[in-house]
Amino acid sequence: MSDAAQPAPIPRRRFAEGVTADDLRGYMAPYVARLGYRFNTDEGFVAELLDSELGILAEAGDVYCPCRLRSGDPKEDAAIVCPCIAVNVVEFAAMRKCWCGLFIRTDVEDGSTLHGVIEKADGPTEVRVAAKDDMRDGEVRHLKLGKRDVALVRAAGNYYVLSNVCRHAFAPLSDGFVEGFELVCPLHGWRFDVRDGSTDHPDSDVRTYPVAVRDGEVFVTI
């Protein structure tokens, strides 16, 4: 083996050559809309950010956040590929925008008012988790909200959020199924009432989180 330094590997390019800012807008806009976000209303600011992202794409192979430093480890840096809302969902819900300001929450009218706003998610934070019509009764989804794994359940037209970890053998409850107001664990069939997290098994209730529905959007406070 030679001790000579190996040349740096050429990063794998994640978008085709010739991709434009409009192309990025076209693919990002419907995705972030599903998360309750949209492009900042400050058009000049958005243009500057997308221009930065295209420069980063040419250099590093992907559209990394212009305001966060890449480590060079693709696995670690996956957390800062734009849009990075899903991996920072609680922090951004508190700031009402993403870190660099490219995206703002849909309930923010004027994104320019948020420049300079850095609010920490120190206390309970309300996070938008779905549109009201996204799910059907009896449906359950797994959500990763910051460090918490929760199950989002729709039952009898209402939404419920509870811890996703069964306290029996730690199975993910979102892999189970819903019967009435009960979420049934996939591993051994333990039943949890989605309204209060209770179960017939002693000392095994799971935590529930407050849910609110406003303007067709479902929010959970965690």
Place this chain on the structure above:
Amino acid sequence: MARLKVYALSTCPYCKQARAFLTDNGVDFDVVEVDKLTGAERDQAVAEVKALSGGTSFPVLTKDGAVVVGYDRGGIMKLAGLQ
């Protein structure tokens, strides 16, 4: 009293706004554009940013041991002694 120091990325609009805000308010400051550094200089700057802020999100501003992370105008005014 130490000068205010701004750690920034050349690609980051909030970093530019933070610098413009300081300039507009007549604050003298030093800038380290971390993504423009290489080798040991870069490693040193990244280590400093991590020690100050606990991460690698920018801008990071510091003076006399106090730290502001992000383009937080209120925090920057306090850091720079503007209020």
